[in-house]
Amino acid sequence: MAQPSSPTDTRLRTQEEIAARVKALESMLIEKGIMTTEAIDRLAEIYENEVGPQLGAQVVARAWTDPEFKARLLADASAACAEMGIGGLQGEDMVVVENTATVHNAIVCTLCSCYPWPVLGLPPNWYKAPAYRARIVREPRKVLAEDFGFPIPDDVEIRIWDSSSELRYWVLPQRPAGTEDLGAFELAALVTRDSMIGVGPVGTP
Protein backbone atom coordinates (compact mmCIF):
# COMPACT_ATOMS: atom_id res chain seq x y z
CA MET A 1 0.00 0.00 0.00
CA ALA A 2 1.30 3.44 -0.87
CA GLN A 3 1.97 5.33 2.35
CA PRO A 4 0.44 8.82 2.59
CA SER A 5 3.05 11.56 2.60
CA SER A 6 0.89 13.82 4.74
CA PRO A 7 -2.04 13.23 7.08
CA THR A 8 -4.47 14.66 4.53
CA ASP A 9 -3.43 12.41 1.63
CA THR A 10 -5.78 9.62 0.69
CA ARG A 11 -4.40 6.15 0.07
CA LEU A 12 -6.91 5.31 -2.64
CA ARG A 13 -5.54 3.77 -5.79
CA THR A 14 -6.51 4.50 -9.37
CA GLN A 15 -7.84 1.63 -11.50
CA GLU A 16 -4.40 1.43 -13.18
CA GLU A 17 -2.66 1.18 -9.82
CA ILE A 18 -4.95 -1.52 -8.44
CA ALA A 19 -4.72 -3.49 -11.71
CA ALA A 20 -0.91 -3.40 -11.51
CA ARG A 21 -0.95 -4.32 -7.83
CA VAL A 22 -3.20 -7.33 -8.43
CA LYS A 23 -1.15 -8.47 -11.40
CA ALA A 24 2.02 -8.27 -9.30
CA LEU A 25 0.41 -10.28 -6.52
CA GLU A 26 -0.97 -12.75 -9.04
CA SER A 27 2.45 -13.30 -10.60
CA MET A 28 3.93 -14.13 -7.19
CA LEU A 29 1.07 -16.49 -6.24
CA ILE A 30 1.41 -18.29 -9.58
CA GLU A 31 5.15 -18.77 -9.05
CA LYS A 32 4.52 -20.07 -5.52
CA GLY A 33 2.15 -22.72 -6.89
CA ILE A 34 -0.91 -21.22 -5.19
CA MET A 35 -2.95 -20.18 -8.22
CA THR A 36 -3.10 -20.37 -12.00
CA THR A 37 -4.70 -18.15 -14.63
CA GLU A 38 -6.78 -21.18 -15.67
CA ALA A 39 -8.27 -21.38 -12.17
CA ILE A 40 -9.11 -17.65 -12.27
CA ASP A 41 -10.81 -18.04 -15.64
CA ARG A 42 -12.75 -21.06 -14.44
CA LEU A 43 -14.03 -19.31 -11.29
CA ALA A 44 -15.00 -16.22 -13.27
CA GLU A 45 -16.77 -18.40 -15.83
CA ILE A 46 -18.79 -20.13 -13.10
CA TYR A 47 -20.08 -16.90 -11.55
CA GLU A 48 -20.53 -15.05 -14.86
CA ASN A 49 -22.39 -17.82 -16.69
CA GLU A 50 -23.39 -20.72 -14.46
CA VAL A 51 -24.30 -19.61 -10.94
CA GLY A 52 -26.71 -16.67 -10.79
CA PRO A 53 -30.23 -15.57 -9.83
CA GLN A 54 -31.77 -17.75 -12.56
CA LEU A 55 -31.15 -20.65 -10.16
CA GLY A 56 -33.00 -19.02 -7.27
CA ALA A 57 -35.79 -18.16 -9.70
CA GLN A 58 -36.20 -21.86 -10.58
CA VAL A 59 -36.48 -22.71 -6.89
CA VAL A 60 -39.08 -19.97 -6.31
CA ALA A 61 -41.16 -21.05 -9.33
CA ARG A 62 -41.16 -24.64 -8.12
CA ALA A 63 -42.22 -23.53 -4.62
CA TRP A 64 -45.10 -21.54 -6.17
CA THR A 65 -46.32 -24.59 -8.10
CA ASP A 66 -45.51 -27.45 -5.70
CA PRO A 67 -46.85 -27.00 -2.11
CA GLU A 68 -44.95 -30.01 -0.77
CA PHE A 69 -41.66 -28.69 -2.18
CA LYS A 70 -42.45 -25.29 -0.67
CA ALA A 71 -42.92 -26.88 2.75
CA ARG A 72 -39.57 -28.65 2.43
CA LEU A 73 -37.92 -25.40 1.22
CA LEU A 74 -39.15 -23.45 4.25
CA ALA A 75 -38.15 -26.30 6.60
CA ASP A 76 -34.61 -26.83 5.20
CA ALA A 77 -33.71 -24.69 2.19
CA SER A 78 -30.29 -26.25 1.52
CA ALA A 79 -31.77 -29.76 1.41
CA ALA A 80 -34.67 -28.67 -0.81
CA CYS A 81 -32.36 -26.82 -3.23
CA ALA A 82 -30.09 -29.87 -3.35
CA GLU A 83 -33.04 -31.82 -4.79
CA MET A 84 -32.73 -29.50 -7.80
CA GLY A 85 -28.94 -29.83 -7.94
CA ILE A 86 -28.51 -26.32 -6.48
CA GLY A 87 -26.17 -25.59 -3.58
CA GLY A 88 -22.55 -25.16 -2.55
CA LEU A 89 -20.16 -22.36 -1.63
CA GLN A 90 -21.66 -19.64 0.60
CA GLY A 91 -25.00 -21.44 0.68
CA GLU A 92 -24.13 -24.41 2.87
CA ASP A 93 -26.88 -23.43 5.34
CA MET A 94 -29.61 -21.55 3.53
CA VAL A 95 -32.80 -20.29 5.16
CA VAL A 96 -35.74 -19.16 3.01
CA VAL A 97 -38.15 -16.61 4.49
CA GLU A 98 -41.62 -16.25 2.98
CA ASN A 99 -43.37 -13.03 2.04
CA THR A 100 -47.12 -12.96 2.75
CA ALA A 101 -49.92 -10.39 2.67
CA THR A 102 -48.83 -9.23 6.14
CA VAL A 103 -45.04 -9.80 6.18
CA HIS A 104 -42.27 -8.49 3.91
CA ASN A 105 -38.70 -9.77 4.27
CA ALA A 106 -35.35 -8.37 3.12
CA ILE A 107 -31.77 -9.53 3.66
CA VAL A 108 -28.53 -7.72 4.50
CA CYS A 109 -25.05 -8.36 5.84
CA THR A 110 -24.25 -5.28 7.95
CA LEU A 111 -20.83 -6.66 8.98
CA CYS A 112 -19.46 -7.52 5.52
CA SER A 113 -21.16 -8.84 2.36
CA CYS A 114 -22.57 -12.35 3.08
CA TYR A 115 -25.01 -13.45 0.39
CA PRO A 116 -26.46 -16.80 -0.83
CA TRP A 117 -24.19 -17.38 -3.82
CA PRO A 118 -25.64 -20.75 -4.99
CA VAL A 119 -29.07 -19.24 -5.70
CA LEU A 120 -28.28 -15.57 -6.43
CA GLY A 121 -24.69 -15.61 -7.73
CA LEU A 122 -22.33 -12.88 -6.52
CA PRO A 123 -23.96 -9.83 -4.89
CA PRO A 124 -24.39 -6.52 -6.72
CA ASN A 125 -22.05 -3.76 -5.56
CA TRP A 126 -24.76 -1.75 -3.77
CA TYR A 127 -25.43 -4.76 -1.50
CA LYS A 128 -21.76 -4.76 -0.43
CA ALA A 129 -21.42 -0.98 -0.12
CA PRO A 130 -21.86 1.05 3.10
CA ALA A 131 -25.16 2.87 2.44
CA TYR A 132 -27.43 -0.18 2.17
CA ARG A 133 -25.72 -2.05 5.02
CA ALA A 134 -25.91 0.96 7.33
CA ARG A 135 -29.52 1.98 6.68
CA ILE A 136 -31.66 -1.08 5.89
CA VAL A 137 -31.70 -2.24 9.53
CA ARG A 138 -32.54 1.25 10.82
CA GLU A 139 -34.98 2.75 8.30
CA PRO A 140 -36.06 -0.10 6.01
CA ARG A 141 -39.32 1.52 4.91
CA LYS A 142 -37.56 4.69 3.86
CA VAL A 143 -34.77 2.85 2.03
CA LEU A 144 -37.18 0.57 0.15
CA ALA A 145 -39.51 3.44 -0.82
CA GLU A 146 -36.96 6.15 -1.61
CA ASP A 147 -33.86 4.30 -2.80
CA PHE A 148 -35.51 1.32 -4.49
CA GLY A 149 -38.89 2.85 -5.48
CA PHE A 150 -40.52 -0.11 -3.73
CA PRO A 151 -42.85 1.17 -0.99
CA ILE A 152 -44.20 -1.37 1.51
CA PRO A 153 -47.75 -0.71 2.83
CA ASP A 154 -47.85 0.55 6.42
CA ASP A 155 -49.85 -2.45 7.64
CA VAL A 156 -47.22 -4.93 6.38
CA GLU A 157 -44.49 -5.86 8.92
CA ILE A 158 -40.96 -5.55 7.56
CA ARG A 159 -38.50 -8.21 8.74
CA ILE A 160 -34.81 -7.59 8.07
CA TRP A 161 -32.51 -10.62 8.24
CA ASP A 162 -28.90 -9.67 9.08
CA SER A 163 -26.66 -12.63 8.15
CA SER A 164 -24.12 -12.39 10.95
CA SER A 165 -23.43 -16.15 10.86
CA GLU A 166 -22.94 -18.68 8.05
CA LEU A 167 -26.73 -19.02 7.72
CA ARG A 168 -27.71 -17.50 4.38
CA TYR A 169 -31.18 -15.99 4.25
CA TRP A 170 -33.12 -15.28 1.06
CA VAL A 171 -36.66 -14.34 0.26
CA LEU A 172 -39.51 -16.36 -1.25
CA PRO A 173 -41.58 -13.58 -2.83
CA GLN A 174 -45.37 -13.81 -3.22
CA ARG A 175 -46.67 -15.29 -6.42
CA PRO A 176 -48.12 -12.44 -8.47
CA ALA A 177 -51.85 -12.35 -9.23
CA GLY A 178 -52.98 -13.41 -12.69
CA THR A 179 -50.40 -16.20 -13.03
CA GLU A 180 -52.71 -19.15 -12.35
CA ASP A 181 -52.24 -20.52 -15.86
CA LEU A 182 -48.45 -20.22 -15.98
CA GLY A 183 -46.10 -23.17 -15.58
CA ALA A 184 -42.85 -23.20 -13.59
CA PHE A 185 -40.75 -22.20 -16.60
CA GLU A 186 -42.80 -19.05 -17.32
CA LEU A 187 -43.06 -18.22 -13.63
CA ALA A 188 -39.28 -18.40 -13.17
CA ALA A 189 -38.92 -15.66 -15.81
CA LEU A 190 -40.89 -13.31 -13.53
CA VAL A 191 -38.63 -13.81 -10.50
CA THR A 192 -36.01 -11.09 -10.14
CA ARG A 193 -32.79 -11.03 -8.12
CA ASP A 194 -34.11 -8.02 -6.20
CA SER A 195 -37.32 -9.85 -5.28
CA MET A 196 -35.23 -12.60 -3.64
CA ILE A 197 -33.17 -9.98 -1.72
CA GLY A 198 -36.43 -8.26 -0.77
CA VAL A 199 -35.76 -4.86 -2.34
CA GLY A 200 -37.86 -5.15 -5.48
CA PRO A 201 -41.01 -6.68 -6.95
CA VAL A 202 -41.41 -9.78 -9.09
CA GLY A 203 -42.32 -9.14 -12.70
CA THR A 204 -45.84 -9.15 -14.09
CA PRO A 205 -46.92 -11.61 -16.82
Place this chain on the structure above:
Amino acid sequence: MNGVFDLGGTDGMGRVVTDTDEPVFRAEWEKAAFAMFSNCFRAGFFGIDSFRHSIEKMDAAEYLLSNYYEHWVHVIEDFGAQKGVIDVAELEKRTRYFLDNPDAPLPERKDPELLAFVDAVVKAGAPAQRESDKIAKFSVGDTVTVTADSPYGHTRRARYIRGRTGEITGAHGTYIYPDSAGNGGPEAPEHLYTVRFTSQELWGPDAAEPHDVVYFDVWEPYLTLAS
Protein backbone atom coordinates in the same frame (compact mmCIF):
# COMPACT_ATOMS: atom_id res chain seq x y z
CA MET B 1 -13.54 -4.92 17.33
CA ASN B 2 -15.32 -1.57 17.15
CA GLY B 3 -14.50 -0.82 13.53
CA VAL B 4 -16.16 1.17 10.76
CA PHE B 5 -16.97 -2.07 8.93
CA ASP B 6 -19.69 -2.62 11.57
CA LEU B 7 -22.08 -0.38 9.67
CA GLY B 8 -25.55 -1.39 10.89
CA GLY B 9 -27.36 1.73 12.07
CA THR B 10 -24.66 4.18 10.99
CA ASP B 11 -26.14 7.48 9.75
CA GLY B 12 -24.75 9.75 7.06
CA MET B 13 -23.83 7.03 4.55
CA GLY B 14 -25.94 8.57 1.78
CA ARG B 15 -28.36 7.05 -0.72
CA VAL B 16 -28.12 3.48 -1.99
CA VAL B 17 -26.73 3.73 -5.52
CA THR B 18 -27.87 0.87 -7.75
CA ASP B 19 -26.77 0.05 -11.30
CA THR B 20 -29.17 -2.01 -13.39
CA ASP B 21 -26.59 -3.10 -15.96
CA GLU B 22 -23.66 -3.90 -13.71
CA PRO B 23 -21.46 -6.80 -14.88
CA VAL B 24 -20.45 -9.50 -12.36
CA PHE B 25 -16.83 -8.34 -12.67
CA ARG B 26 -16.22 -4.71 -13.60
CA ALA B 27 -12.56 -5.21 -14.52
CA GLU B 28 -10.16 -8.09 -15.20
CA TRP B 29 -8.35 -7.47 -11.91
CA GLU B 30 -11.59 -8.14 -10.02
CA LYS B 31 -11.66 -11.70 -11.43
CA ALA B 32 -8.13 -12.36 -10.17
CA ALA B 33 -8.89 -10.81 -6.77
CA PHE B 34 -12.04 -12.91 -6.47
CA ALA B 35 -10.17 -16.12 -7.37
CA MET B 36 -7.42 -15.41 -4.83
CA PHE B 37 -9.91 -16.03 -2.02
CA SER B 38 -10.54 -19.72 -2.78
CA ASN B 39 -7.03 -20.40 -4.07
CA CYS B 40 -5.39 -18.94 -0.95
CA PHE B 41 -7.99 -20.61 1.29
CA ARG B 42 -6.86 -23.93 -0.24
CA ALA B 43 -3.23 -22.96 0.39
CA GLY B 44 -4.03 -22.51 4.10
CA PHE B 45 -3.69 -18.71 4.28
CA PHE B 46 -6.87 -18.25 6.34
CA GLY B 47 -10.30 -19.53 7.32
CA ILE B 48 -13.40 -17.47 6.56
CA ASP B 49 -13.37 -15.85 10.01
CA SER B 50 -9.74 -14.71 9.92
CA PHE B 51 -10.33 -13.54 6.32
CA ARG B 52 -13.12 -11.27 7.58
CA HIS B 53 -11.03 -10.00 10.50
CA SER B 54 -8.19 -9.02 8.17
CA ILE B 55 -10.64 -6.84 6.21
CA GLU B 56 -11.91 -5.35 9.47
CA LYS B 57 -8.37 -4.18 10.29
CA MET B 58 -8.01 -2.20 7.04
CA ASP B 59 -7.46 1.55 7.16
CA ALA B 60 -10.97 2.82 7.95
CA ALA B 61 -11.16 5.52 5.28
CA GLU B 62 -9.78 3.15 2.66
CA TYR B 63 -12.32 0.50 3.67
CA LEU B 64 -15.23 2.86 3.11
CA LEU B 65 -14.07 4.30 -0.19
CA SER B 66 -12.20 1.56 -2.05
CA ASN B 67 -13.57 -0.94 -4.58
CA TYR B 68 -15.03 -4.02 -2.92
CA TYR B 69 -12.45 -6.52 -4.18
CA GLU B 70 -9.62 -4.27 -2.98
CA HIS B 71 -10.66 -5.46 0.50
CA TRP B 72 -9.90 -9.00 -0.61
CA VAL B 73 -6.56 -7.96 -2.10
CA HIS B 74 -5.68 -6.43 1.27
CA VAL B 75 -6.28 -9.81 2.94
CA ILE B 76 -4.12 -11.69 0.43
CA GLU B 77 -1.25 -9.23 1.00
CA ASP B 78 -1.75 -9.38 4.78
CA PHE B 79 -1.70 -13.19 5.04
CA GLY B 80 0.76 -13.64 2.17
CA ALA B 81 3.30 -11.58 4.13
CA GLN B 82 2.44 -13.33 7.43
CA LYS B 83 2.88 -16.77 5.84
CA GLY B 84 6.18 -15.77 4.25
CA VAL B 85 4.78 -16.34 0.75
CA ILE B 86 4.73 -12.69 -0.33
CA ASP B 87 7.85 -10.55 0.02
CA VAL B 88 6.54 -7.00 0.31
CA ALA B 89 9.57 -5.33 -1.33
CA GLU B 90 9.31 -7.72 -4.27
CA LEU B 91 5.57 -6.99 -4.52
CA GLU B 92 6.27 -3.25 -4.69
CA LYS B 93 8.90 -3.81 -7.38
CA ARG B 94 6.55 -5.91 -9.49
CA THR B 95 3.71 -3.44 -9.01
CA ARG B 96 5.89 -0.69 -10.51
CA TYR B 97 6.83 -3.03 -13.36
CA PHE B 98 3.20 -3.82 -14.22
CA LEU B 99 2.28 -0.12 -13.94
CA ASP B 100 4.86 0.59 -16.65
CA ASN B 101 4.04 -2.61 -18.58
CA PRO B 102 0.32 -3.28 -18.04
CA ASP B 103 0.20 -5.85 -20.85
CA ALA B 104 3.26 -7.83 -19.76
CA PRO B 105 2.45 -11.54 -19.54
CA LEU B 106 1.98 -13.49 -16.31
CA PRO B 107 4.04 -16.59 -15.54
CA GLU B 108 2.60 -19.71 -17.17
CA ARG B 109 1.78 -22.74 -15.07
CA LYS B 110 -0.77 -25.54 -15.25
CA ASP B 111 -2.30 -27.31 -12.28
CA PRO B 112 -5.13 -29.74 -13.06
CA GLU B 113 -5.67 -30.39 -9.33
CA LEU B 114 -6.30 -26.72 -8.69
CA LEU B 115 -8.78 -26.58 -11.55
CA ALA B 116 -10.59 -29.61 -10.13
CA PHE B 117 -10.62 -27.98 -6.68
CA VAL B 118 -12.37 -24.90 -8.07
CA ASP B 119 -15.30 -26.92 -9.38
CA ALA B 120 -15.42 -29.12 -6.29
CA VAL B 121 -15.47 -26.27 -3.75
CA VAL B 122 -18.10 -24.27 -5.64
CA LYS B 123 -20.33 -27.36 -5.70
CA ALA B 124 -19.69 -28.71 -2.19
CA GLY B 125 -19.00 -25.50 -0.28
CA ALA B 126 -17.16 -25.33 3.03
CA PRO B 127 -19.72 -26.00 5.79
CA ALA B 128 -19.17 -24.30 9.16
CA GLN B 129 -21.46 -26.54 11.19
CA ARG B 130 -19.50 -28.72 13.64
CA GLU B 131 -20.39 -31.60 15.90
CA SER B 132 -20.13 -30.82 19.59
CA ASP B 133 -21.32 -32.44 22.80
CA LYS B 134 -22.13 -29.04 24.32
CA ILE B 135 -25.68 -28.85 25.65
CA ALA B 136 -27.62 -25.82 24.43
CA LYS B 137 -28.27 -23.34 27.25
CA PHE B 138 -31.14 -21.60 25.48
CA SER B 139 -34.10 -22.60 23.38
CA VAL B 140 -36.63 -21.08 21.00
CA GLY B 141 -38.93 -18.69 22.85
CA ASP B 142 -36.33 -17.58 25.42
CA THR B 143 -35.90 -13.85 25.97
CA VAL B 144 -32.20 -13.02 25.89
CA THR B 145 -29.91 -9.99 26.16
CA VAL B 146 -26.71 -9.60 24.12
CA THR B 147 -23.60 -8.93 26.21
CA ALA B 148 -22.49 -5.32 25.96
CA ASP B 149 -18.70 -5.72 26.09
CA SER B 150 -16.32 -4.59 23.31
CA PRO B 151 -13.64 -7.17 22.46
CA TYR B 152 -10.65 -5.85 20.49
CA GLY B 153 -10.43 -8.92 18.26
CA HIS B 154 -12.84 -10.45 15.77
CA THR B 155 -16.45 -10.90 16.85
CA ARG B 156 -19.83 -10.98 15.10
CA ARG B 157 -21.48 -8.91 17.85
CA ALA B 158 -22.55 -5.86 15.87
CA ARG B 159 -22.63 -2.72 18.01
CA TYR B 160 -26.31 -2.10 17.28
CA ILE B 161 -27.41 -5.31 19.05
CA ARG B 162 -25.10 -5.11 22.08
CA GLY B 163 -27.05 -4.76 25.30
CA ARG B 164 -30.33 -5.26 23.42
CA THR B 165 -32.99 -7.78 24.35
CA GLY B 166 -34.85 -10.03 21.94
CA GLU B 167 -36.51 -13.40 21.53
CA ILE B 168 -34.83 -16.56 20.24
CA THR B 169 -36.66 -17.71 17.09
CA GLY B 170 -34.23 -20.36 15.87
CA ALA B 171 -31.72 -22.81 17.42
CA HIS B 172 -29.35 -24.23 14.84
CA GLY B 173 -26.85 -26.51 16.57
CA THR B 174 -23.12 -25.80 16.90
CA TYR B 175 -20.99 -23.82 14.46
CA ILE B 176 -17.39 -22.58 14.29
CA TYR B 177 -17.08 -19.72 16.82
CA PRO B 178 -15.82 -16.52 15.11
CA ASP B 179 -14.45 -15.02 18.35
CA SER B 180 -11.99 -17.93 18.49
CA ALA B 181 -11.42 -18.92 14.84
CA GLY B 182 -11.25 -15.29 13.64
CA ASN B 183 -8.49 -14.52 16.15
CA GLY B 184 -6.16 -17.38 15.27
CA GLY B 185 -7.72 -19.78 17.78
CA PRO B 186 -9.32 -23.19 17.26
CA GLU B 187 -12.79 -23.65 15.77
CA ALA B 188 -14.22 -24.06 19.32
CA PRO B 189 -17.81 -24.60 18.11
CA GLU B 190 -20.67 -22.95 20.02
CA HIS B 191 -24.45 -23.12 19.74
CA LEU B 192 -25.92 -20.68 17.23
CA TYR B 193 -29.30 -18.97 17.56
CA THR B 194 -31.40 -16.49 15.61
CA VAL B 195 -32.73 -13.65 17.77
CA ARG B 196 -35.59 -11.32 16.84
CA PHE B 197 -35.21 -7.68 17.93
CA THR B 198 -37.96 -5.10 17.56
CA SER B 199 -37.11 -1.87 15.85
CA GLN B 200 -38.12 0.01 19.00
CA GLU B 201 -35.70 -2.03 21.12
CA LEU B 202 -32.84 -1.30 18.71
CA TRP B 203 -33.45 2.37 17.93
CA GLY B 204 -35.77 3.71 20.61
CA PRO B 205 -39.39 4.81 20.42
CA ASP B 206 -38.76 8.01 18.49
CA ALA B 207 -36.27 6.78 15.90
CA ALA B 208 -37.94 3.49 15.07
CA GLU B 209 -40.21 2.81 12.14
CA PRO B 210 -43.16 1.15 13.91
CA HIS B 211 -43.73 -2.63 13.90
CA ASP B 212 -40.55 -3.59 12.04
CA VAL B 213 -38.09 -6.20 13.28
CA VAL B 214 -34.50 -7.32 12.72
CA TYR B 215 -33.33 -10.92 12.96
CA PHE B 216 -29.67 -11.39 13.92
CA ASP B 217 -27.68 -14.62 14.47
CA VAL B 218 -25.72 -14.94 17.71
CA TRP B 219 -23.46 -17.57 19.26
CA GLU B 220 -24.27 -18.71 22.78
CA PRO B 221 -21.45 -16.85 24.62
CA TYR B 222 -22.95 -13.55 23.38
CA LEU B 223 -26.18 -14.14 25.31
CA THR B 224 -27.60 -14.02 28.81
CA LEU B 225 -31.14 -14.96 29.84
CA ALA B 226 -33.18 -11.77 30.27
CA SER B 227 -36.07 -12.89 32.44
